[in-house]
Amino acid sequence: MATSLSLGDSGDKSDAESKPRSRAFTTFCETTTFHGLRNVAETIWMSIVVITTLVFMYQCQDLVRLYLRRPVRMTMTMSRQAPVVFPAVTICNQNAFRLVAAAENGSYGWLDDMYSRTDKSTFNYTKWNVSNVSMRDVYLQFAHLQEDMIAS
Numbered sequence: 001m002a003t004s005l006s007l008g009d010s011g012d013k014s015d016a017e018s019k020p021r022s023r024a025f026t027t028f029c030e031t032t033t034f035h036g037l038r039n040v041a042e043t044i045w046m047s048i049v050v051i052t053t054l055v056f057m058y059q060c061q062d063l064v065r066l067y068l069r070r071p072v073r074m075t076m077t078m079s080r081q082a083p084v085v086f087p088a089v090t091i092c093n094q095n096a097f098r099l100v101a102a103a104e105n106g107s108y109g110w111l112d113d114m115y116s117r118t119d120k121s122t123f124n125y126t127k128w129n130v131s132n133v134s135m136r137d138v139y140l141q142f143a144h145l146q147e148d149m150i151a152s
Helices: 015-031 039-071 100-106 110-115 135-142
Strands: none
Touching: 100 110, 100 135
Protein backbone atom coordinates (compact mmCIF):
# COMPACT_ATOMS: atom_id res chain seq x y z
CA MET A 1 0.00 0.00 0.00
CA ALA A 2 1.60 3.20 -1.10
CA THR A 3 0.63 6.47 0.45
CA SER A 4 1.61 9.60 -1.32
CA LEU A 5 1.75 12.99 0.24
CA SER A 6 1.79 15.83 -2.18
CA LEU A 7 2.76 19.22 -0.94
CA GLY A 8 1.28 21.81 -3.22
CA ASP A 9 3.38 24.32 -5.10
CA SER A 10 1.92 27.22 -3.17
CA GLY A 11 2.72 27.81 0.51
CA ASP A 12 -0.90 28.64 1.37
CA LYS A 13 -2.64 26.28 3.77
CA SER A 14 -6.37 26.37 3.73
CA ASP A 15 -8.69 24.42 6.01
CA ALA A 16 -9.55 22.10 3.17
CA GLU A 17 -5.86 21.29 2.64
CA SER A 18 -4.92 20.92 6.33
CA LYS A 19 -7.59 18.31 7.12
CA PRO A 20 -6.46 15.82 4.49
CA ARG A 21 -2.85 16.40 5.51
CA SER A 22 -3.55 15.73 9.18
CA ARG A 23 -5.53 12.66 8.20
CA ALA A 24 -2.66 11.58 5.99
CA PHE A 25 -0.17 12.12 8.82
CA THR A 26 -2.35 10.12 11.22
CA THR A 27 -2.63 7.33 8.68
CA PHE A 28 1.14 7.45 8.16
CA CYS A 29 1.82 7.17 11.91
CA GLU A 30 -0.58 4.25 12.28
CA THR A 31 0.66 2.25 9.32
CA THR A 32 4.37 3.02 9.15
CA THR A 33 6.95 0.26 9.38
CA PHE A 34 9.01 2.26 11.87
CA HIS A 35 8.56 0.38 15.10
CA GLY A 36 6.82 2.42 17.83
CA LEU A 37 6.17 5.57 15.83
CA ARG A 38 2.45 5.20 16.32
CA ASN A 39 3.00 5.04 20.08
CA VAL A 40 4.85 8.38 20.28
CA ALA A 41 1.94 10.25 21.92
CA GLU A 42 1.51 7.51 24.51
CA THR A 43 5.25 7.51 25.18
CA ILE A 44 5.33 11.28 25.63
CA TRP A 45 2.40 11.22 28.05
CA MET A 46 3.85 8.29 29.97
CA SER A 47 7.21 10.04 30.34
CA ILE A 48 5.49 13.24 31.55
CA VAL A 49 3.52 11.26 34.15
CA VAL A 50 6.61 9.36 35.32
CA ILE A 51 8.73 12.52 35.58
CA THR A 52 6.10 14.45 37.54
CA THR A 53 5.56 11.47 39.85
CA LEU A 54 9.30 11.24 40.53
CA VAL A 55 9.51 14.99 41.25
CA PHE A 56 6.53 14.71 43.60
CA MET A 57 8.08 11.77 45.44
CA TYR A 58 11.42 13.60 45.76
CA GLN A 59 9.75 16.69 47.22
CA CYS A 60 7.68 14.59 49.63
CA GLN A 61 10.69 12.72 50.96
CA ASP A 62 12.61 15.99 51.25
CA LEU A 63 9.81 17.50 53.35
CA VAL A 64 9.57 14.37 55.52
CA ARG A 65 13.33 14.49 56.17
CA LEU A 66 13.08 18.17 57.10
CA TYR A 67 10.18 17.45 59.45
CA LEU A 68 11.98 14.56 61.13
CA ARG A 69 15.08 16.73 61.75
CA ARG A 70 12.83 19.01 63.85
CA PRO A 71 14.66 22.22 63.09
CA VAL A 72 13.98 25.23 65.27
CA ARG A 73 14.53 28.70 63.94
CA MET A 74 14.56 31.43 66.48
CA THR A 75 16.07 34.84 66.10
CA MET A 76 16.44 36.96 69.18
CA THR A 77 18.06 40.34 69.32
CA MET A 78 18.52 42.39 72.42
CA SER A 79 19.04 46.09 72.22
CA ARG A 80 19.19 48.67 74.94
CA GLN A 81 16.85 51.58 74.58
CA ALA A 82 17.29 54.97 76.15
CA PRO A 83 15.62 55.12 79.55
CA VAL A 84 12.08 56.40 79.41
CA VAL A 85 11.31 59.33 81.66
CA PHE A 86 7.97 58.78 83.31
CA PRO A 87 5.99 61.72 84.66
CA ALA A 88 5.17 62.09 88.31
CA VAL A 89 2.17 60.13 89.48
CA THR A 90 -1.00 61.91 88.45
CA ILE A 91 -4.29 61.15 90.10
CA CYS A 92 -7.31 62.34 88.19
CA ASN A 93 -9.93 63.67 90.51
CA GLN A 94 -13.39 62.65 89.35
CA ASN A 95 -15.00 65.43 91.36
CA ALA A 96 -15.46 68.49 89.22
CA PHE A 97 -15.60 70.81 92.23
CA ARG A 98 -14.02 71.14 95.65
CA LEU A 99 -16.92 70.18 97.86
CA VAL A 100 -15.29 71.72 100.94
CA ALA A 101 -15.18 75.12 99.22
CA ALA A 102 -18.80 74.71 98.07
CA ALA A 103 -19.90 73.78 101.62
CA GLU A 104 -18.07 76.77 103.10
CA ASN A 105 -19.81 79.05 100.58
CA GLY A 106 -23.23 77.47 101.16
CA SER A 107 -23.46 76.20 97.58
CA TYR A 108 -23.08 72.48 98.28
CA GLY A 109 -26.84 71.77 98.27
CA TRP A 110 -27.61 73.13 94.82
CA LEU A 111 -24.38 71.74 93.29
CA ASP A 112 -25.22 68.29 94.63
CA ASP A 113 -28.84 68.59 93.47
CA MET A 114 -27.81 69.75 89.99
CA TYR A 115 -25.17 67.05 89.39
CA SER A 116 -27.11 64.14 90.90
CA ARG A 117 -29.98 64.55 88.42
CA THR A 118 -30.08 62.49 85.25
CA ASP A 119 -32.24 65.09 83.52
CA LYS A 120 -30.55 68.47 83.94
CA SER A 121 -33.52 70.35 82.51
CA THR A 122 -35.64 69.64 85.62
CA PHE A 123 -33.30 71.54 87.98
CA ASN A 124 -35.23 74.15 89.98
CA TYR A 125 -33.10 77.32 90.00
CA THR A 126 -35.61 79.31 92.04
CA LYS A 127 -35.61 76.74 94.87
CA TRP A 128 -31.88 77.32 95.43
CA ASN A 129 -31.90 81.02 94.52
CA VAL A 130 -29.21 80.61 91.86
CA SER A 131 -30.87 82.29 88.92
CA ASN A 132 -27.97 84.52 87.88
CA VAL A 133 -25.00 82.12 88.12
CA SER A 134 -22.87 81.11 85.12
CA MET A 135 -20.92 77.87 84.95
CA ARG A 136 -17.75 79.86 84.35
CA ASP A 137 -18.20 81.51 87.73
CA VAL A 138 -18.91 78.14 89.38
CA TYR A 139 -15.73 76.60 87.94
CA LEU A 140 -13.62 79.61 88.88
CA GLN A 141 -14.91 79.56 92.44
CA PHE A 142 -15.14 75.83 93.21
CA ALA A 143 -12.83 74.01 90.78
CA HIS A 144 -9.72 72.25 92.04
CA LEU A 145 -6.68 74.47 92.21
CA GLN A 146 -3.62 73.72 90.14
CA GLU A 147 -1.39 73.90 93.21
CA ASP A 148 -3.45 71.19 94.91
CA MET A 149 -3.25 68.84 91.91
CA ILE A 150 0.43 69.09 90.86
CA ALA A 151 3.05 67.77 93.21
CA SER A 152 6.64 68.59 92.47
